[in-house]
Amino acid sequence: MQQIQDTATDIRHQDTICTNDSQKTHPWWYNFKYALVGVLFGVVFVKAEIISWFRIQEMFRLQSFHMYGVIGTAIAVAALSVFIIKKFNIKTIHGEPIIFTPKKFTKGQVIGGLIFGLGWALTGACPGPLFAQIGTGAFAVALVVLSAIAGTWVYGYFRERLPK
Amino acid sequence: MTELLKQPWPWYVAGALIGLVVPALLILGNKHFGISANLRHACAACFPANIPFFKYDWKKEAWNLFFVGGILAGGLIASTVLANPDPIVVNPKLVNELAGYGIHDYSNMVPKEIISWEALLSWRGLVMMIGGGFLVGFGTRYAGGCTSGHSIMGISTFQLPSVVATCCFMIGGFIMANLILPHIMQL
Numbered sequence: 001m002q003q004i005q006d007t008a009t010d011i012r013h014q015d016t017i018c019t020n021d022s023q024k025t026h027p028w029w030y031n032f033k034y035a036l037v038g039v040l041f042g043v044v045f046v047k048a049e050i051i052s053w054f055r056i057q058e059m060f061r062l063q064s065f066h067m068y069g070v071i072g073t074a075i076a077v078a079a080l081s082v083f084i085i086k087k088f089n090i091k092t093i094h095g096e097p098i099i100f101t102p103k104k105f106t107k108g109q110v111i112g113g114l115i116f117g118l119g120w121a122l123t124g125a126c127p128g129p130l131f132a133q134i135g136t137g138a139f140a141v142a143l144v145v146l147s148a149i150a151g152t153w154v155y156g157y158f159r160e161r162l163p164k
Numbered sequence: 165m166t167e168l169l170k171q172p173w174p175w176y177v178a179g180a181l182i183g184l185v186v187p188a189l190l191i192l193g194n195k196h197f198g199i200s201a202n203l204r205h206a207c208a209a210c211f212p213a214n215i216p217f218f219k220y221d222w223k224k225e226a227w228n229l230f231f232v233g234g235i236l237a238g239g240l241i242a243s244t245v246l247a248n249p250d251p252i253v254v255n256p257k258l259v260n261e262l263a264g265y266g267i268h269d270y271s272n273m274v275p276k277e278i279i280s281w282e283a284l285l286s287w288r289g290l291v292m293m294i295g296g297g298f299l300v301g302f303g304t305r306y307a308g309g310c311t312s313g314h315s316i317m318g319i320s321t322f323q324l325p326s327v328v329a330t331c332c333f334m335i336g337g338f339i340m341a342n343l344i345l346p347h348i349m350q351l
Contacts, residue, residue: 015306016204016309017198017317018198018309019225020228022194031227034228037188037189039235040181041235041238042234042241043241044238045235046238047242057341061258061341063258069176070179073175078183081184081186081320082321093193105324109329112304112308112332113329113331114332115307116303117335117337117340119297120337122291123293128199128232128235132239135239138279138280139281141274148300149203151305156215
């Protein structure tokens with residue numbers, strides 16, 4: 001039994017940074033607090049024009065500092081927060097220690113990274129902004145998301161045959 | 165106050181708020197910030213097709229689906245109650261370049277001329293929406309994360325693989341925007 005659980009955890013963590021590393025199980029409606037964080041995040045996305053196709057084009061032509069400023073500040077604030085969490089051993093609101101799992105180098109970070117970059121400049125959005133764009137009424141972007149899901153599925157299908 | 169909120173927000177305000185999402189998710193329940201994994205959860209939930217990569221307990225990651233649901237709702241709120249009535253202001257060089265491709269509408273976050281239902285009927289729209297989406301989905305999963313997971317969560321926890329991935333995202337974007345996109349725009 002233990003072994004089955006371990007394998008399941010491993011597959012869940014494969015090629016993925018954003019994971020649930022809590023050992024606790026809660027009722028499903030506990031997840032609404034993450035929806036609330038998402039709402040605030042989505043508002044920032046739109047109000048700072050991060051989800052604008054035009055801002056992404058400016059970024060890749062070095063015509064504006066805006067996106068570099070946003071990403072740079074976000075990294076700095078997040079890094080400082082993580083430092084404070086580690087330094088003071090801050091726990092979750094449910095009393096669990098906060099876990100950080102180091103990632104290994106793979107060829108995918110280079111090849112997949114380049115492929116994603118090509119797509120990013122086409123759609124003018126990375127995955128998060130795609131969802132916010134739909135929220136602003138650009139419903140056709142739902143097709144872009146469906147195509148991205150198809151891309152993920154095709155990756156899953158060929159995963160074992162791709163350079164690692 | 166509302167008038168101020170309706171204006172476009174400066175980069176340092178937006179950047180700081182986005183940075184705070186990382187500790188918020190960690191402290192609320194050991195959740196690691198990222199978005200692209202949702203595309204994988206969609207595969208695992210709807211069409212796993214016996215592929216090992218999709219055989220995991222996606223319900224354990226349901227929080228992430230709630231998170232993107234929130235992002236969508238946030239987009240709705242920001243574009244209605246907090247909507248900025250003016251068109252987006254972009255670099256005149258970009259306006260000039262895009263005018264050459266017949267793009268003049270700056271009233272939406274995405275240009276209607278290339279990302280809309282009507283645009284799907286043209287090769288240009290098809291390549292940008294369906295082709296672009298496919299590259300985003302395939303590339304992020306192969307890379308193991310997107311701008312949220314690698315560039316923000318990964319770099320802020322000092323993971324070198326995430327620095328490499330982010331550099332590659334940028335290289336890919338520069339190649340597309342400057343070398344390939346001009347040809348696609350003329351389709």
